[in-house]
Amino acid sequence: xxxxxxxxxxxxxxxxxxxxxxxxxxxxxxxxxxxxxxxxxxxxxxxxxxxxxxxxxxxxxxxxxxxxxxxxxxxxxxxxxxxxxxxxxxxxxxxxxxxxxxxxxxxxxxxxxxxxxxxxxxxxxxxxxxxxxxxxxxxxxxxxxxxxxxxxxxxxxxxxxxxxxxxxxxxxxxxxxxxxxxxxxxxxxxxxxxxxxxxxxxxxxxxxxxxxxxxxxxxxxxxxxxxxxxxxxxxxxxxxxxxxxxxxxxxxxxxxxxxxxxxxxxxxxxxxxxxxxxxxxxxxxxxxxxxxxxxxxxxxxxxxxxxxxxxxxxxxxxxxxxxxxxxxxxxxxxxxxxxxxxxxxxxxxxxxxxxxxxxxxxxxxxxxxxxxxxxxxxxxxxxxxxxxxxxxxxxxxxxxxxxxxxxxxxxxxxxxxxxxxxxxxxxxxxxxxxxxxxxxxxxxxxxxxxxxxxxxxxxxxxxxxxxxxxxxxxxxxxxxxxxxxxxxxxxxxxxxxxxxxxxxxxxxxxxxxxxxxxxxxxxxxxxxxxxxxxxxxxxxxxxx
Amino acid sequence: xxxxxxxxxxxxxxxxxxxxxxxxxxxxxxxxxxxxxxxxxxxxxxxxxxxxxxxxxxxxxxxxxxxxxxxxxxxxxxxxxxxxxxxxxxxxxxxxxxxxxxxxxxxxxxxxxxxxxxxxxxxxxxxxxxxxxxxxxxxxxxxxxxxxxxxxxxxxxxxxxxxxxxxxxxxxxxxxxxxxxxxxxxxxxxxxxxxxxxxxxxxxxxxxxxxxxxxxxxxxxxxxxxxxx
Numbered sequence: 001x002x003x004x005x006x007x008x009x010x011x012x013x014x015x016x017x018x019x020x021x022x023x024x025x026x027x028x029x030x031x032x033x034x035x036x037x038x039x040x041x042x043x044x045x046x047x048x049x050x051x052x053x054x055x056x057x058x059x060x061x062x063x064x065x066x067x068x069x070x071x072x073x074x075x076x077x078x079x080x081x082x083x084x085x086x087x088x089x090x091x092x093x094x095x096x097x098x099x100x101x102x103x104x105x106x107x108x109x110x111x112x113x114x115x116x117x118x119x120x121x122x123x124x125x126x127x128x129x130x131x132x133x134x135x136x137x138x139x140x141x142x143x144x145x146x147x148x149x150x151x152x153x154x155x156x157x158x159x160x161x162x163x164x165x166x167x168x169x170x171x172x173x174x175x176x177x178x179x180x181x182x183x184x185x186x187x188x189x190x191x192x193x194x195x196x197x198x199x200x201x202x203x204x205x206x207x208x209x210x211x212x213x214x215x216x217x218x219x220x221x222x223x224x225x226x227x228x229x230x231x232x233x234x235x236x237x238x239x240x241x242x243x244x245x246x247x248x249x250x251x252x253x254x255x256x257x258x259x260x261x262x263x264x265x266x267x268x269x270x271x272x273x274x275x276x277x278x279x280x281x282x283x284x285x286x287x288x289x290x291x292x293x294x295x296x297x298x299x300x301x302x303x304x305x306x307x308x309x310x311x312x313x314x315x316x317x318x319x320x321x322x323x324x325x326x327x328x329x330x331x332x333x334x335x336x337x338x339x340x341x342x343x344x345x346x347x348x349x350x351x352x353x354x355x356x357x358x359x360x361x362x363x364x365x366x367x368x369x370x371x372x373x374x375x376x377x378x379x380x381x382x383x384x385x386x387x388x389x390x391x392x393x394x395x396x397x398x399x400x401x402x403x404x405x406x407x408x409x410x411x412x413x414x415x416x417x418x419x420x421x422x423x424x425x426x427x428x429x430x431x432x433x434x435x436x437x438x439x440x441x442x443x444x445x446x447x448x449x450x451x452x453x454x455x456x457x458x459x460x461x462x463x464x465x466x467x468x469x470x471x472x473x474x475x476x477x478x479x480x481x482x483x484x485x486x487x488x489x490x491x492x493x494x495x496x497x498x499x500x501x502x503x504x505x506x507x508x509x510x511x512x513x514x515x516x517x518x519x520x521x522x523x524x525x526x527x528x529x530x531x532x533x534x535x536x537x538x539x540x541x542x543x544x
Numbered sequence: 545x546x547x548x549x550x551x552x553x554x555x556x557x558x559x560x561x562x563x564x565x566x567x568x569x570x571x572x573x574x575x576x577x578x579x580x581x582x583x584x585x586x587x588x589x590x591x592x593x594x595x596x597x598x599x600x601x602x603x604x605x606x607x608x609x610x611x612x613x614x615x616x617x618x619x620x621x622x623x624x625x626x627x628x629x630x631x632x633x634x635x636x637x638x639x640x641x642x643x644x645x646x647x648x649x650x651x652x653x654x655x656x657x658x659x660x661x662x663x664x665x666x667x668x669x670x671x672x673x674x675x676x677x678x679x680x681x682x683x684x685x686x687x688x689x690x691x692x693x694x695x696x697x698x699x700x701x702x703x704x705x706x707x708x709x710x711x712x713x714x715x716x717x718x719x720x721x722x723x724x725x726x727x728x729x730x731x732x733x734x735x736x737x738x739x740x741x742x743x744x745x746x747x748x749x750x751x752x753x754x755x756x757x758x759x760x761x762x763x764x765x766x767x768x769x770x771x772x773x
Contacts, residue, residue: 063670066700069708070670073698076749089670162708163641165746 003275010268017260025253026231030221033233036188036245040235043187044154048143051156051172054101056141059158059170064093068108068116068160069167087117087128094119103172105153107132108160110168122175125150135239137169145176145241152176152196152241176241178202190245197240205246213244222249289319297326344439345392352395355402359409365482370394372478376515377471379522386471393446394475400430400447412490424459427451445469450476455509465512473512477503477519480511496523576756578730580764582616582722582742585771611724612747615646616768617712618728619719621739621751628717634658634686635699635709637665642699642709646745651694651715658686666702673697673713710745742766 058064071086090108098106098119107118107126113134118126125148126132134157136144146155153173159166174180181192181202193210194202200210212225213232223232228250236243296310309330310323352366373394377387401409404426408419415423431448434440449472452458454465458476468476484499494502500520507513630652636643638660649655657667659681667687668677673695678687680703691697694715701707712719720728730740735758743749747768756762 060705062668062700062702062705065705065708066668066670066698066702069700070672070698073696073710073745074672077696077743161706163706 003272006271006275010264014264018257021256021260022249022253025256026222026249029231029247029249029252032247033190033231033245036190037233037235039188040184040245043184047174048156051103052141052143055156055158055170055172058097058172059160061093061097064090065160065162065167067093069162072167091117091119101172104175105173107171107173108168109171111166113169116168122173145238146171146173147196147240151201176201188245190247193244193246195242285316289316293319293323348392348396351399355399358402365486366395366398368482369397369475369478372481372519373475375522376474376478376518379518380514389442390446390471390474393443393471394478396430396434396443397447397450397475397479398426398430399433400426400428403429414490428460446471446475450479452476453510454512474515477511477515481519576733576735576758577761578733578740578754578756578764579761580728580766582613582618582726582728582766582768584612584747585767586769612744613722613724613726614644616722616742616744617646617648617719618722618730618740618742619648619714620716620730620733621741623716623718624734626716630654632656636660637701640704640707642707645708646710646712646721648712648714648719648721649691650717651692651713652690654688654690655711656686656688659683664703667699668702669697669699671695671697740764742768744768
């Protein structure tokens, strides 16, 4: 359960993170672009100032101006037939100057803004006579964008001025190309796209992205480009030239989410490990001992074996205290039960003694019947609990005779039918007496049914064979055996063998055959006779 | 805006059926002459800042700016070569300027460059007809060059890049600088069909054909810059 709870919490946290990360990233990336705009401004300002100063100084180069003006004048007067030579002279001067600047191109334009000569790494894009479009021009030094056929440049310009006229313009240009975009991108930490007339001249993002950017027209703050959300900012816009900076919000969000996921995963892993260890520890210390104690109690309850004690000395003091208390409780219970049992036995013994006190002939009869019954039951391998029930039940089987009148009970001669009728009441009477005592309930069957016969001619109910409980059948046989082997007022005792023969003759009708057989066999095993009366019995037989 | 709107050319009517024929190569002592006037047709802007950075402590000229008319040269184009007595002219360096800015001399003349400024100047030229570099010389000193070929010599100062002067060298005598009123006169022009050019560094130049008659004075007026039609 712990795991499930933790997993749910983690899932919720993750979802919240995802949703939040995007918004946060949008704000962060937009702010980053603003910072990039400031960096661009600073970078460009610095660069422009440097270039402007350089341009101004270079435009003052006397030999440069002299060469250019000389050529112009000679061409005008028609006296120069070697334009190429003049151009080369000027170009050479430019090349010397280009070597000391960081600009991509150094060029001289005539008054119609056609290239007269150029030098520098980008001079191929400024060939002679190329028409250059300057988006702005000033009377002194100026900054603007120059557009040639092959690309766009950020230029600083200065007029080549002789004291009464301008003969041309000197420009220092930085190519707006991928190299420039790379520098800008690495400085600002964002991506850069440069377009001229909506044509991409430089980019640090894939072409798919720029295609969407150009198609979008005037970009707002965020755009969907190539399936991802970008924050876009216009760094520079002059005429046909635009410089944009952009960053992918999605990419940033993914990065942030990935970082958070890693952290979450680490926390989750740690949490799980901790939970696992915690569970193990808990189990070892508390759960297993509790289960063991519960199991012991259950076993004891099932087996009704309250003599066992719970194991003490486990991992928990609390459990130990619990087990000890339980053991003491059980000890108390056991003592109480023992007392109850002895009281119980005492009560039964008192009842039996009460019966014996009435009739000397009956004295000892209950005890002997009890012994014989136990003998039979043991021979039949009944359980100790059943043997106990039989032992005590047999002891009380004739308790109902208390309700039989003395003169009938002690009559020496045969009984009349009426008197028999009285006698025949004693099972029911005994049952009625004992029914009042709940803990004697197991013995009721013996007391009430010990005169039933398998053939159904018994009393009081006339039950048939298996309808008679086994313990009643056993006691019946034991009762009859003792009656025959006891001396009565109207006849002497019979020998055991004769009694057994008699029992055998009527087994199946009057007596339960299994009980009879058990008695025979039990008596035959004379060596295993625990009841002291049996010894006396065997001794009597010998003398009879 | 140009009042005249159209180039004005007053040409005195040549005598019909002229004496002609022998016009060429005539060595008529009377000779023809061309006279005229040049007018500047646009307002000349005041002097512009001369450099991208503030000029140094040489004082600005307190003189009135020289009229651009003085910088117009009138000459016969494709004139035949004729020996002309050389002259000596000077182009001074004053207040970081060449004064005068334009001179016209015949072949063989000497041009002197006295330095009136308290600073160095280094006069040089890259022109095909005369390339020179006079080096640095201080105030009070002067160097000179002799021009020996016809053409245009553009003169600069290697220290002050805005300084410029022009020397037009002719191998014939038929050239003139225009005066303050814009007037000029070319004397002893060989008669015949001629071309005459009015030239200014900045305002442009124009060439018109002219028939010159011996003993006559032909009028030619110019407006510079040439108005657009």
